[in-house]
Amino acid sequence: MDNPYKTLGLAEDATQAEIKKAYRNLAKLHHPDLNPGKKASEDKFKEISQAYELIGTPEAKKKFDEGEVQKKQEQQQRESFYRTQQGAGRYSQSFGDGFSEEDFFSNLFRSAQQQQEATPRKGQDQIYDLSISFKDAVLGVEKELTLANGKTLAVKIPGGIETGKKLRFSQMGSPGSKGGPAGDAYVRIHVEALSGFRSSGDTIETEIPISFYEGLLGGEIEAPTIDGNVLLTIPPGSSTGTRLRIKGKGVVNKASRGDQIVTLKVLLPKKPSPELQAAVKECEKNFPFNPREAL
């Protein structure tokens, strides 16, 4: 037998996932029951099955790679299902003498239908999309949703939920058939963005511009939070990047609540007037400051 890696068209350092993928692709192509009567396909399928048995699982691959499986190829000769049905197979005999190719599809669908009728089946799951505001996502909210069957579902959304999270409501989906249970309803959350606010875990991050004077002298400014504006004290000597914490204004996390972190950004006038520049020059003379002194 050829090297199993070669048989599956792989390099010898192929990963387990690559091996499985290659096997799946080849098996779909050459499975003897999907290619009835084609000897070449049957042989090829045997070959790739044997190759996959040699390297298809991490344990088998290890054994093979370590050379433990040498010429132990007396593998049990697998008989294809197709072969068993040529001559007097039980499974393909049930179509009787009157069977024609015209009956082919009607038989197929009848059989599938019978199968469905006989077995209790769980109903289909249903997915609903629900958009909520950033504030509702942070604090939690209760919303009402009308289901496909006309019923109203009270959706309790916990604080701190993120876009893409799904809430499951057991057996609120499509009804089952033949005594099977109903499917589940899933509510997929989409959180609308709120300009200037970003959540990360139970923290809310915002950025606030301050003037050169406010940074230098410190003071109190109004800072927006999702609960409204609050007074924030800026310590003297605050620069761009200074982070200040507002306690208890973050994301709801079970019983407690996280904090809001405000990052300051010192902004200067884009076109400073000659008078301002002259005044600052004067100031610089009196109070020299070099932030790169330590470099």
Added chain:
Amino acid sequence: MSVKIYFELQEVATICTLPPEDINYFVVMSWIEPHDPEENIFDNEDIARIQLIRDLRENMGVNDEAIPVILHLIDQLNFIHRGENA
């Protein structure tokens, strides 16, 4: 002429590398009709069909709803093919 050999559930499970519960499930779903349903005795046709089902489910990603449709299709193809070869 091929000689018929018969197998018990545990033997089939070993040959097909499947847990016996899976094979029982195939029988309950009517995908497999054992050679002797009362005694749960299987023959080589059953084994080949179980291996086919295992291939479809495990290696080709076919879900359980599609299995009976595919089996039925294959049975009909085999029936037609047998007629052509006769």
